[in-house]
Amino acid sequence: MxxxxxxxxxxxxxxxxxxxxxxxxxxxRIMGASGILGGLVDGTGRDSMVERLAFLFGTLAVPPLLVPLYHSVDTHITTNPGIIIAAGLLVGVGTRLANGCTSGHGVCGISRLAPRGLGSTALYLLGGAVTVFVFRHVLGVI
Amino acid sequence: MAGRKFFGHAEPREIVAFLTGGIFGSGLLVSGMIDTKKVQGWLDFFGAWDPTLAFVLGGAVLPMLFVWRIAEKRKVSVLGTPIPPRPAPKMDPALIAGSLMFGAGWGLAGLCPGPALASFAIGGWGGALFFLSMVSGMIVAPTVAGWLSSRTTS
Known part of the structure; x- marks a missing residue:
């Protein structure tokens, strides 16, 4: 099974x-969530502003329509505000420095067999695995 | 102005962008990518490892393997825009440092940018705080990038 x-x-x-x-x-266009959002935040994507907003609006507004199909939908996010803020800052800075996240480097980069996408994915998986190991099994805070 | 344009007379690529975002977000919900416990379980190689995300990534990459071949052969999109050129296969310090930082944040809270958007409506105050922190990180990112390059290129 x-x-x-x-x-x-x-x-x-x-x-x-x-x-x-x-x-x-x-x-x-390459469908990368951090690039589409980041280009709006720092102004580098001004010439495609409406296209970006339309994509983000779809991502934000359509999933809630599916929620009634489920018994319950929960993100199970931690209630520790310090962890949330640190994590958000790391994801924001990191994805912009790396120029991509799980969708851009992960989905689009791997499938293009792009060395940068493959390399970035290996590194963020490593970063994530080490972090979960340290914060869950060593420090026991997540 | 953007609002009037969007709702009044949206261009085809803007309508496609909205629909694409909707399918993307729905896929993130259906797959379980918005569940931070599942994501952290996937990254927990030394604990109770959860392989679900391998199926998500596999499901997403498989069709795209073929689509990239078609796209690179066509060179232009259906709406006439150029297919993004292949970036130089170079691992620079920003890519390395950024990827590690992103991974650390992803592991800490279990959210990456797409799911943070897709779960915004159901994520409560924690989801909203994560989103605000992520956007703040994006605002200061150019400053961090400048600092990093001044350190590594001199």
Whole structure:
């Protein structure tokens, strides 16, 4: 028996890949969440502002419509504000320095067999694994 | 102005962007990527490792392997914009430091930028605080990048 979570994971993954495919083939853009948002935040994406806003609005507003289909949807995010703020800052600075995140470097970079995407993914997986090890198993705070 | 343009007479690429964002966000919800415990379980290689995210990544990468071939052969998109050129295969200090920092933040809270957006409406105050912190990080990122390059190129 294959666990249900794996099937839903693969199905959701296909939706993510399908979205990346449409964005690339129709709009000629790489679907990277941190790049689309970051370009608005620092002004480097001003010439494609409405396109970016439309994408972000879709990402933000459509998933809540699916929530009634589930018994419960919970992000299970920690209630420690210090951890949340530190994590948010690291993700914000890190994705902009690296020029991509799980969607840009991960999904789009790996599938293009791009060395930067593959290298970045290996490094953020390493960073994440070390962090979870230290903060969960050594310090016991997450 | 942007609001009037968006709702009044949106261009095709803006409508496609909205739909794409909707499918992307829905995929993040369906796959479990917005569940911080699942993400941290995936990164917990020395604990109760949860392989679900491998299926998410596999499901997303598989169709894109073929799509990239088509896109690079076409050279232009359906709407006439150029397909982004292949970046130089160079690992610079910003990419290395940034990726490690991003990974650390991803592991700490279990959220990356896409899921932070997709779960904004259901993430409560914790999700909102994460989002605000992430945007703050994006605002100071150019300063950090400048500091980093002054340290590494001299």
């Amino acid at each position: 294959i666990p249900q979570d794996w099937i839903w994971g693969a199905l959701g993954g296909l939706m993510i890949g399908g979205a990346a495919a449409i964005y690339l083939l129709v709009n000629g």
